[in-house]
Amino acid sequence: MEIDPLIKYITRYVELTSQDIIILSQHVKIRNYLKGQYIVQQGDVCKHESFVLSGCAKTSFIDKEGDEHIVMFAIENWWTADLGSFISQEPADYNVQCLENTKVAQFSYDGLQLLYQQIPQLDRFFRMIIQHAFVASQKRVVRNFSLTAKERYLVFRNQYPDIEQRVPQYLIASYLGITKQFLSKIRAELTTQE
Amino acid sequence: MEIDPLIKYITRYVELTSQDIIILSQHVKIRNYLKGQYIVQQGDVCKHESFVLSGCAKTSFIDKEGDEHIVMFAIENWWTADLGSFISQEPADYNVQCLENTKVAQFSYDGLQLLYQQIPQLDRFFRMIIQHAFVASQKRVVRNFSLTAKERYLVFRNQYPDIEQRVPQYLIASYLGITKQFLSKIRAELTTQE
């Protein structure tokens, strides 16, 4: 089944009966996006939480000067959405756009509320998932304050080597909070050092 | 009861029976800290999640140069802990230290696991709490990239006017990711403008 990776992922955290899995699959929609398509658009309400089955997407924010800032990337087995918009059902601050052709498993807002009623373990599951996401986000805040751009790049490269391969450098620069020119300079320094 | 504010806070999100409240209060410990005392120390395992009943605490990180970086503040009705350490039960990255005499309601790690079994709504409650915390943390990442220091200070002042009053400026500067000297300069600019 197409949603097997999702089931496998969930059951790493909580147990699901075969009945649970049937209910769950009734409320999950598989959807394919082409490279360049938007899963969420800034200003629209984020209607789904998406689990990436294959492909790659970026979450970003366009500031008032028109500059794009990458909030996060998502590849296989990651979740993506504008969570703030999804939970409040108000207009999204962020875009989620595919960097490759991307297949996702989607929960709609209403579908997920139903699932929380019918499969109470999902409350626990998402609690644990979000706890980890929150911890990672806090660490990123600290790193942005206490590390130089070069150090942050090295941490990123170590932590997400698979993402670095798949994503253009200027987007990585944006994720790190620096310009593409400065990232290029850092990379030049690193290669001459080795 | 001393834990009434906690009950009130939880029941804004989920329903609790009087039986639930009795069970809950058996697993919550009230604790008083003096100004300057540590609720969590970097390197120790974070053993509790604390809900602030009165007072004020800072969560901070000491980097390898010995400089302190403020991760967050907590006042009445906020939660504080090193969540990463709490969920993994591994040594904490952060300190949580009281800036005033502070009264908290604490959940121990084991106590909370028991409570999750006995009061399943708590999974939902904490899911919702952490979702909001995650959204706030992501917004902070974006703000740090897309706003100047002055703009970030104004956002902070607007968002947490009550915290600004109670906390020394050099800690606010650290929270904003700037030096106390630069914050002082920003404040001077703002007062002459008005």
Next chain:
DNA sequence: AAGCTTTGTTAATCTAGATTAACCTCCTTT
């Protein structure tokens, strides 16, 4: 195979914010 568009590099100049250091309050404590 020529011409776009997208991605990446190099280099000169510029700036937001850091660093250093001196000084100014207020509080406590003795």
Next chain:
DNA sequence: AAAGGAGGTTAATCTAGATTAACAAAGCTT
């Protein structure tokens, strides 16, 4: 009331990283 410490200000100098601009390489389209 003197002395010390915690918090805050001002100003000179310095630097990590931004900005601007020009060019190079690699896809794609047609």
